[in-house]
Amino acid sequence: xAAELEGSKALGGLLSGLAQEAFHGHQGITEELLRSQLYPExxxxxxxxxxxxxxxxxxxxxxxxxxxxxLEAFLTAQTKKQxxxxxxxxxxxxxxxxxxxxxxxxxxxxxxxxxxGLRGLSWRVDGKSQSRHSxxxxxxxxxxxxxxxxxGQESEFLCLEFDEVKVSQLLKKLSEVEESISxxxxxx
Amino acid sequence: xxxxxxxxxxxxxxxxxNLSLFSSIQLVDFQWKLGMAVSSxxxxxxxxxxxxxxxxxxxxxxxxKNKCFEMTIPQFQNFYRQFKEIAAVIETV
Numbered sequence: 001x002a003a004e005l006e007g008s009k010a011l012g013g014l015l016s017g018l019a020q021e022a023f024h025g026h027q028g029i030t031e032e033l034l035r036s037q038l039y040p041e042x043x044x045x046x047x048x049x050x051x052x053x054x055x056x057x058x059x060x061x062x063x064x065x066x067x068x069x070x071l072e073a074f075l076t077a078q079t080k081k082q083x084x085x086x087x088x089x090x091x092x093x094x095x096x097x098x099x100x101x102x103x104x105x106x107x108x109x110x111x112x113x114x115x116x117g118l119r120g121l122s123w124r125v126d127g128k129s130q131s132r133h134s135x136x137x138x139x140x141x142x143x144x145x146x147x148x149x150x151x152g153q154e155s156e157f158l159c160l161e162f163d164e165v166k167v168s169q170l171l172k173k174l175s176e177v178e179e180s181i182s183x184x185x186x187x188x
Numbered sequence: 189x190x191x192x193x194x195x196x197x198x199x200x201x202x203x204x205x206n207l208s209l210f211s212s213i214q215l216v217d218f219q220w221k222l223g224m225a226v227s228s229x230x231x232x233x234x235x236x237x238x239x240x241x242x243x244x245x246x247x248x249x250x251x252x253k254n255k256c257f258e259m260t261i262p263q264f265q266n267f268y269r270q271f272k273e274i275a276a277v278i279e280t281v
Binding site for chain 1: 224243259
């Protein structure tokens with residue numbers, strides 16, 4: 001195996017590129033791009049299986065959402081395998097996962113959401129009042145604008161009007177949701 | 189003569205220019221579901237909870253439409269917090 005592939009300097013960059021392509025949906029990160037940028041001395045034939053191995057390792061870690069104990073065990077096993085990784089490389093991979101885990105998980109969550117997500121929320125409260133001889137009639141109205149949208153698509157804006165009664169009704173429902181969440185989050 | 193007065197708006201308030209009252213709609217029903225995404229083809233260990241919402245909304249013609257969306261738990265908590273603020277404000281009017 002080419003000496004460069006055993007090193008660990010360019011590996012960080014490689015993992016970034018792999019993450020961009022596999023999780024963050026970045027198009028156009030090809031094998032050749034990664035090779036020429038990070039391992040220019042290595043031939044494509046030698047680079048290919050190396051890239052596949054690293055991609056496989058990264059995907060396994062992300063798919064299992066490994067915690068640090070699992071990661072440790074997994075990477076140690078990889079260093080002991082025939083055709084596995086060096087302990088320097090294991091250290092680079094470990095550091096990469098620790099730094100990027102949250103972002104990668106977020107991307108994976110977004111990838112698996114096929115309904116619209118909530119992108120924005122704003123509101124105001126208006127008070128309608130009548131002047132000119134008639135009694136002041138206050139009918140306050142809450143106006144809420146929700147911005148929703150599916151991954152990669154343009155937002156849809158929903159502008160909802162609520163009077164006091166509706167606000168109260170919805171508040172009750174939201175407190176029921178909150179209660180369900182608390183029940184769910186309770187330790188088993 | 190009827191006029192609307194702004195009583196209270198949070199920092200990221202709607203400006204009057206992007207809101208026309210003629211385009212606002214009524215919420216007819218709000219249904220919710222608390223779900224847990226367990227696994228997917230791209231991630232075997234997703235395990236994240238989410239709140240799925242189905243809004244039934246009616247425009248001025250009375251036509252009812254369904255609008256669905258999902259929120260993560262932190263998003264829902266922000267939504268709930270904002271709504272509590274709305275309730276507090278509307279009460280003082």
